[in-house]
Amino acid sequence: MLRLAADLHIHTVLSPCASRAMTPAAIVREAAARGVEVIAVCDHNTAGNVTAVAAAAARMDRGPFVIAGIEITTSEEVHVLGYFPSAESAVEAGRAVTERLPLWRPLTSRTASVSRGPREPDQQIVDAEGNVTGIEERMLAAASPYSLSETVDLIHSCGGLAIAAHMDRRSFSVPGQLGFLPPDVPFDGLEISAAGVSRGCEREFACHGITLISSSDSHFPTEIGTGITALDVESMSFDELALALRGSCGRGCAIA
Amino acid sequence: MTLSDMTARLGLEILTPELAIEGADVTRGHASDLLSDVLANAPSGGVLITIQVHMNVVAVALHAGLAAVIFAHGMRPEESVRRKAVEEGLPLLASTESTFDVAGKLYALGLRGKGDEA
Numbered sequence: 362m363l364r365l366a367a368d369l370h371i372h373t374v375l376s377p378c379a380s381r382a383m384t385p386a387a388i389v390r391e392a393a394a395r396g397v398e399v400i401a402v403c404d405h406n407t408a409g410n411v412t413a414v415a416a417a418a419a420r421m422d423r424g425p426f427v428i429a430g431i432e433i434t435t436s437e438e439v440h441v442l443g444y445f446p447s448a449e450s451a452v453e454a455g456r457a458v459t460e461r462l463p464l465w466r467p468l469t470s471r472t473a474s475v476s477r478g479p480r481e482p483d484q485q486i487v488d489a490e491g492n493v494t495g496i497e498e499r500m501l502a503a504a505s506p507y508s509l510s511e512t513v514d515l516i517h518s519c520g521g522l523a524i525a526a527h528m529d530r531r532s533f534s535v536p537g538q539l540g541f542l543p544p545d546v547p548f549d550g551l552e553i554s555a556a557g558v559s560r561g562c563e564r565e566f567a568c569h570g571i572t573l574i575s576s577s578d579s580h581f582p583t584e585i586g587t588g589i590t591a592l593d594v595e596s597m598s599f600d601e602l603a604l605a606l607r608g609s610c611g612r613g614c615a616i617a
Numbered sequence: 618m619t620l621s622d623m624t625a626r627l628g629l630e631i632l633t634p635e636l637a638i639e640g641a642d643v644t645r646g647h648a649s650d651l652l653s654d655v656l657a658n659a660p661s662g663g664v665l666i667t668i669q670v671h672m673n674v675v676a677v678a679l680h681a682g683l684a685a686v687i688f689a690h691g692m693r694p695e696e697s698v699r700r701k702a703v704e705e706g707l708p709l710l711a712s713t714e715s716t717f718d719v720a721g722k723l724y725a726l727g728l729r730g731k732g733d734e735a
Binding site for chain 2 (some may be wrong): 537540
């Protein structure tokens, strides 16, 4: 059995809130440098860069294993992570979400003079070398029209695993938006942020009987690996991740 | 004012006709779409104005001791939520007007938020 260090929530240049330094090459290089052996690429409401990151990792000597993911914003403005069995299934799920978002629109000239907002969407679709191959036109920061249950069903219908993101945060979390975790939503895991783990608050979430993980939610390269889940697996694959989250067949995972 | 006066004055739709709404005087209100905020801050006995239609709104409203929930801006919860509210005795009302306008009208009629003297 292997014990692998996993950071299962990392953004790329496609997410509007992420740094332009979050290119595929930078992500896999930082992950390797920090001993992160498994990463999940989770941009807001899209899987547009997962293939590029996987390709960048494949080119490295001992690059991280890349899980194709998405961080979906539900209609209630809750963030839910989806981890998918393949880049194809992630892209399929991503498309179902992205196409329901409003188009990105710039600030009006009146407000733009006051704030320093962008005039064009800062949502870069890139190749493995980091060359910009397109700009995402939909507003990735917006909420999708899928409710929490619909979002989890969508992820599951694409063969994926659904994780309630940063449960300990006040904004965009299940408790923050909805007051408490609804008992009938079949989450495969609950994520505690790195800051939450250092405050020791994962104990508060153990009562739900759902696997707890932690990740960095990196928007900048220096954040990669600041939140780690230790995976106990036979080898690394999506199926092994699923077993580890379920705690079956001797696989397991724990917040590191 | 009573819920039934409020319903008449604001032209609210009653989503839970099975429940009586004559009841006690409502003097307070809260406008929020974050249910954690409602749990923490909504004044007991008040009405909640919201566009959050998730099922949790029923449990949260009851936990906060609210008199009713008014869904604004044409938002309506699903039938499962409505049924749960009926079971729990929580009146649900609806307005086509925005949260801002509903809150403004209730304020003009004398309702106040958390901490304000009525």
